[in-house]
Amino acid sequence: MKNSNKSLMHVLGMSILLSMSSSTFAELIMDASGGTGQAALNWSSEDAKQLLNGDVSSLNDEVTPQGSTKITTSVRSSNAVVSHAAPKTVQILNNSRYSNQPAVNARAALVMDSQTGEVLYSKNTNAALPIASITKLMTAVVIADARLNMSEDITLQAIDFAGAGGKNSSSTLRAGDSMNRAEVLLLALMKSENPAAAALARTYPGGRAAFVSAMNSKAKSLGMTSAHYYESTGLDPRNIASARDLGILVSAAYQYGLIRQFSTTASYDFNLGHRVLKSNNTNALVRNGGWNINISKTGYINEAGRCVVMHTTLNNRPAVVVLLGADSSQARTEDAMRLMNWTSQLPKRI
16 A cells, blocks of 8 residues: 555546545445555645545525524635535424424434435434534544645654543554555544544644644534534544534535545555554444445544434435434434435435
C-alpha cells in the first residue's frame, strides 16, 4: 500500500469514483487492484481538491408549508460559502399523515427526506443528547473542508491514545503506527478508531484547539442549533446534538464523495508495514449488505447509549435515519431496520 507510486484517484479515474455511489470504497479498490483487495491511498492534495470541490450537488428550493419550521442553512468550505444548502429547510410537519408508525427503543429517532427536509418520523428530535462517535462525522467534514494533503504521513503518538472526557481510548492501533491522512480518515469513519480521530485533530493546522473551533463553526453555519463539540473522537459526553441537528449534518456530509465512500466501506486490510490490521465497518447493516446505505456512522459511550446515523435511499426517496440512545447494538439495528422498512412503504417521491 505504502510503496505504490500511483494515486488511488489516478488508478480509478475521477469520473468512476464519483459515479459509483452504490459501490463501497473497498469494492472500488478490489476492482482497481485486480482482486488483491489493496491499492494505494496515496492521495495528493490536488486529488483531494478535485474530489471535494467537484462533488457538491445543489438541492432544489422547497416551498415551506404553513405552520412548519424553516431553518436556512449554508454549506461552507475552507475558502468559500457554497450557495446551496443541505438541506435548505427542515419542515416539521404533523406526523399523523403517516400511519402505522413503528415504535423504537432509542431515546431519540428521526427519519427525514434529505432533499426536501421533510420529517417523516420523529421521536424526541429536539433533545440535545450525547452523540459519542457520531462526532467523527463532523470530524470528517472539517478534514474534507480543509483540503489537506491526503498523502501526508501521520504517525500516531501516545497523546492520541489518551482519550477524552475521562475515558480511555481502546484500540487495535499502537503509538508509532504510521499511515497517510486518507488511511487515518478511513479508520476513523469505517472502524471508528478514536486515536485516528484524535490524530486528525492534532495534525490540523493550528492543532486541536483550532480543529474543535472549526467543528463548532461548521455546526453553526449549518444551522445545528443544539450541537456542541469539545473534541474530535466522541469519547467526551459533552459532545452533544439533537437528532434534528444530526439530520442536517448527515445531509451536508452526503455532499462529500470522500465521506460517502469511506464511511460505507465494509472491510479493509491496512498494511502498516510491520503488520496488517484487518478492519470491519462498525455498522452491521453496512457489513451485511442488503440496504442502499450512502453514509454510515455508529457511536457508543455509556452516556450516549448505542447510536447510528445513516443516509440511505428508500423507495426512490433519499432519506436520513438518526437513532440516539438505544439500549444495545441489537436494539439499534432492529430500530434502524424497522424504520427503514416502514419508510420504504411510504409513497414514492415524484
